[in-house]
Amino acid sequence: MTPSSSLTLGTAVDWRFAATVGQRLARPGPASSDYTRRQAIEELTSAAAKAEPPVREVTGLVTDGAVPPARIVDRSQWIGAAAESMRVMTNGSETPRGFLTGRITGAQTGAVLAFVSSGILGQYDPFARSQEATKDGSLLLVYPNVIAVERQLRVEPSDFRLWVCLHEVTHRVQFTANPWLSDYMSEALGLLTQDVGEDVGQVAARLAEFVRNRGAAESDGGASGIIGLVRAVQSEPQREALDQLLVLGTLLEGHADHVMDAVGPVVVPSVAIIRRRFDERRHRKQPPLQRVLRALLGLDAKLSQYTRGKAFVDHVVGRVGMQRFNTVWSGPDTLPLPSEIENPQRWIDRVL
Template sequence: MTGKERALGDAIDWSFAAGVGVRLTRSEPAMSRYTRDAVQDELFSAAARAEGPVREHTRLDDGTEPPPAQVVDRPGWVRAAAASMADLTATSGEDPAGSSLRWVGKPAGAQAGAMLAYLSSAVLGQYDPFSRSLLLVAPNVVAVERALKVPPADFRLWVCLHEVTHRVQFAQAPWMAELMREAAADLATAVDEPMGDVATRVVSAVKDLRTPGDKAMSERGMLGVVRALQAQSQRESFDRILALGTLLEGHADHVMDGVGPAVVPSVARIRRAFDNRRHRNSSPVHRLIRLVLGMDAKMAQYVHGKKFVDAVVAKVGTDDFNAVWSGPDALPTLTEIDHPDAWIARVLS
């Protein structure tokens, strides 16, 4: 990696971003000390209870005892997320170019901090494959369960089923963390390319921004614009990390629906209310923010990914599906996500 590439990787001051994000976090739902302590205890317990059913359903059991979940507030999530991003984008070695982009670290960090502050009120939980820690954001869990008017104990366990699935995925396939780091490095690398070539791709991609018959920008159209701004090598890394994220989120949703009926009494009610919340219209400002941060594309990941996993498991069973965790070459491509039979033919035949 060249000095210029290292400078690009270090362009965001994540420590500064964490400080900005913490200061900008929104106020949390009102809770008494008793309620706050009870929520924390129940989330700890729910994460532990979710382990057995998830391992049994996925047939992914490494036989180890996982560390306890970490229950955090919004500032705590911002700090953890900033640390994770610093790890994801970390570079090593001396910079012979003199870190020519380091001067942008704090302004870029301020922007990243504002993004983390916004996300801090939306994230329910997160598994960090670099620190190997499972985070549950207590105030957000409480805010959503109150908004949905669902049984708190059931909702907390339901959320934990999703996040514990991510922990189990990375325990089975630890190579995915390095794949993520390599992709992030590729995407942060400066590539010299004629601006005319980039402009041509962008113009073509913008034509796909609107879904036929729909005034809203399609998530795939926006992804097309992002890809158009990238060089070929970067587009390959972007597609691979997008396919990986779609697989992980879809598999977690598949597991939630598979395990839920046996351990979460009100799972049907929760799923219905949660899906309605995902698709609920928001204000134009919130829609724009969600678009810029890629949150709508992430929601699409759940849908496309779950369809892929459902289809493969229905056709070949869980044990054969688990070949997907065997190595990078077994991951589905973006095309295969929408054509499960193509993945089956390539990987399992």
């Protein structure tokens, strides 16, 4: 994208083409009989509904109205839903300006979606339009991936499926109990994807400064380096927006991970075994190419969000209880600052 272009990310991507490319590139799910697939779909549907009451009880968050059923999808269906959600998030149109540019960026986006589709277990999408015309938001569970992971971990399928649903349903409760979160995310995403009209010289100068500082500092070569590179070419408002999204994502993921375990063995009898084996899988060494792809796509940053976010929530809830922790959902001003994620006591001192 050139600085003089008036295209934003949303209008520059042919999202329909991205979905088509992603669906063609997606790897097939694990070999399963029709019976296994039907059983997984039925059990995930039931588990998503079963997870709602304990999540509400543990979090103390109240949501109004009927809860729509989860959408149980395969990898191809998830790619289609993700492409549409990204179009909405970035204010993209069905027919992007610039056929060739839209197709190129669409192909790139589709390839990313294909890669991610083989690993994602579930997702709450606050920007999706559900079947009920008056409600936004959709809970998606990717059943081939759930089957694949429960086989890898050698855990009780029923317990694992409910455990996964506890995490994703927590996200649904977070957004439905606090509707301002969706608008907050939309505003930050809008800043990230807008064309700020800077010339190449300004961007190049920031990039050169980043490279110089990176050379003088200790480099981990991983997720933080990728994020730093992204920040280096952004304007100041965009960097602030990125920080807002990173902190919010860390809070949301950590809170959901906390709830998964806080529900306890009464609901998920083998929760301790699942958590131990799942964490071992998260930290397992990846092949070199996969490590590079994970870093470029920010998946390692996502893993860091789970770990750091859960440590933040565990600390605050342990010190002040869930009811006082829920002050965090009051509005943007009560969200943790980047420095407070690493030092939860600072958040307690500032907000409580």
